[in-house]
Amino acid sequence: MEAIETFINHYNYVITIFLMMGGLYIVIARGNMVKKLVGLSIFQTSVYLLFITPAKILEGTAPILDPAYSVYSNPLPHVLILTAIVVGVATIALGLALTALVNDAYGSIEEDEILAKDPES
Amino acid sequence: MNGILAQLPILQVVVPLFGALLAAFFRRGSTAYVVALIVSWLMPVISGLLLWQAMTTGPVSYHLGGWEPPWGIEYRIDVLSGLVLMLISAVGALIMPFAWHSVAAEVDADRQSWFYCMYLLCLTGLLGIAATGDAFNAFVFLEISSLSTYVLIALGHDRRALLAAFQYLIMGTIGATFYVIGIGLLYVTTGSLNIADIASRLPGAFVVQPHAIFAALAFIAVGLGLKLAIFPLHVWLPNAYAYAPSVVTAFLAATSTKAAIYLLIRFAYGVFGEAIDFRTLAIDEFVMVLSLAAMFVAAFVAIFQTNVKRMLAYSSVSQIGYITLGIGMANKAGLTGAIVHLVNHAMMKGALFLALGAVVFRIDSVKIDDLAGIGRRMPWTMTAFTVAGFGLVGTPGTVGFISKWFLVIGALDDSSWLLVFLIVASSLLSLVYVGRLVEVIWFRDTGPAAARASDPPPSMLVPTLMLGAAVIYFGIDTTWTAGIAERAATILLGGRG
Numbered sequence: 001m002e003a004i005e006t007f008i009n010h011y012n013y014v015i016t017i018f019l020m021m022g023g024l025y026i027v028i029a030r031g032n033m034v035k036k037l038v039g040l041s042i043f044q045t046s047v048y049l050l051f052i053t054p055a056k057i058l059e060g061t062a063p064i065l066d067p068a069y070s071v072y073s074n075p076l077p078h079v080l081i082l083t084a085i086v087v088g089v090a091t092i093a094l095g096l097a098l099t100a101l102v103n104d105a106y107g108s109i110e111e112d113e114i115l116a117k118d119p120e121s
Numbered sequence: 122m123n124g125i126l127a128q129l130p131i132l133q134v135v136v137p138l139f140g141a142l143l144a145a146f147f148r149r150g151s152t153a154y155v156v157a158l159i160v161s162w163l164m165p166v167i168s169g170l171l172l173w174q175a176m177t178t179g180p181v182s183y184h185l186g187g188w189e190p191p192w193g194i195e196y197r198i199d200v201l202s203g204l205v206l207m208l209i210s211a212v213g214a215l216i217m218p219f220a221w222h223s224v225a226a227e228v229d230a231d232r233q234s235w236f237y238c239m240y241l242l243c244l245t246g247l248l249g250i251a252a253t254g255d256a257f258n259a260f261v262f263l264e265i266s267s268l269s270t271y272v273l274i275a276l277g278h279d280r281r282a283l284l285a286a287f288q289y290l291i292m293g294t295i296g297a298t299f300y301v302i303g304i305g306l307l308y309v310t311t312g313s314l315n316i317a318d319i320a321s322r323l324p325g326a327f328v329v330q331p332h333a334i335f336a337a338l339a340f341i342a343v344g345l346g347l348k349l350a351i352f353p354l355h356v357w358l359p360n361a362y363a364y365a366p367s368v369v370t371a372f373l374a375a376t377s378t379k380a381a382i383y384l385l386i387r388f389a390y391g392v393f394g395e396a397i398d399f400r401t402l403a404i405d406e407f408v409m410v411l412s413l414a415a416m417f418v419a420a421f422v423a424i425f426q427t428n429v430k431r432m433l434a435y436s437s438v439s440q441i442g443y444i445t446l447g448i449g450m451a452n453k454a455g456l457t458g459a460i461v462h463l464v465n466h467a468m469m470k471g472a473l474f475l476a477l478g479a480v481v482f483r484i485d486s487v488k489i490d491d492l493a494g495i496g497r498r499m500p501w502t503m504t505a506f507t508v509a510g511f512g513l514v515g516t517p518g519t520v521g522f523i524s525k526w527f528l529v530i531g532a533l534d535d536s537s538w539l540l541v542f543l544i545v546a547s548s549l550l551s552l553v554y555v556g557r558l559v560e561v562i563w564f565r566d567t568g569p570a571a572a573r574a575s576d577p578p579p580s581m582l583v584p585t586l587m588l589g590a591a592v593i594y595f596g597i598d599t600t601w602t603a604g605i606a607e608r609a610a611t612i613l614l615g616g617r618g
Contacts, residue, residue: 118284
């Protein structure tokens, strides 16, 4: 019973860890450059959840001062994650641009095929 | 203190950032170059003033937007960060004159303004890492420098540069994300993002949630380990260095891994050291074993490389091993050795890669066979190359000797004769690859490729020679390197040294 209760109380962390490991697995296991970037994106997104989850306070409202409310959510993690999202977008955009250039140069985005075309590296 | 002097810490970051914007607006490569040149020559002045302030009046604290720390972002420059700032900006300033001919030869004309834009962004990021006192702000700068680095590498002429950049992008992003996860765990447990504030709250939080803090330590150490290419997380480095434009290789080898090492030292000693005794967990031994593996395996791989750029890239992995070895020793002499080697290695690899850049400029090849007898054709360049090469080995009279001297003393303080033996033995391995290069360059008959070569124009030769001269000068007068490093190590170890 206790295990189930812990699981339900922390289900958001379970989802976060699942996405984190899933994303990382895709990055490592897939040779297709676009799929690698998809995995990377999932991995990064899980971290957004990791930050946002503890910022939510039960019964808390948006952090705008108002006499009617006394409990607020923590705004700082949201701001941090806005920054992290920008970094993530830039990373994926650059990764896709590089993938397009690799496709022009090699005619493929499969890592094993590309490596076979440059035997000495 | 008032006026512009009080704003120095933020100018350190804002000047290159706006320089990058300007460089992007001027679509002409030559105009962008002038912007980059002015900015990179301004930086050492600012860093020098900051380091001087940190040395004489203690840490410089700057509150962004007037918000008091720990709520606002604080820029904090102490002796260690001042030294790293000085190193990065000095290398950046030295490399810029070299860049003019080298970039013109290696990067397409319509991309040159973007090259300088990216170079300035990279400078912004690296300087920001050293200047900031905020853990999350450090992540943003880490990513600014990394993203611009991926672009700089991808600008290399060889199509393999694209692959190297992509590989680095994947590994670097995983590293940065690990770092943010670690910061998230620290934030949840301590409620702060200011590095000094985290450090003061950590012992209390450690009593309540030791596991979360261990996890944070693991994530931050592995994340930064990826960025600084600690063995065995170094696989991105050889290709990235080998196929990037020559100027970029010299700049990266001298500065970018160093900024990540700085951050690791900051977290290991300035934050986690407050709560966790590394010795009881054998973390120090773990780091030392990895460092020794880097020193031997990477040096061994370097011996068999035929591409000289790749050879020196593997040598970088092995030299980073010395730095992390000193960090792992966790005593004063060892940590001093690590910090001083951080600076010294930058000079040596800067000189080596600039000299190689001159070779690429003349004969467009870095194959070891094409370098046969090139010493007689490019005597000045190759003299700087050889001096820096012997520095890597640790010859007395060069900076490499100073670093190894401190590391050996650190090993003796641990009364570990085995470690002393291994440090000396790995130097012999570096003697093998440096010796191989020296033999080819000076004692072989001049080959057909090298016959076309001659010393490069002064704008390329002078920076190379200056770094080569620095390898000898700072090997004799160590006031500015080892002296400052020792002060920084004493502060970091606090009462625990």
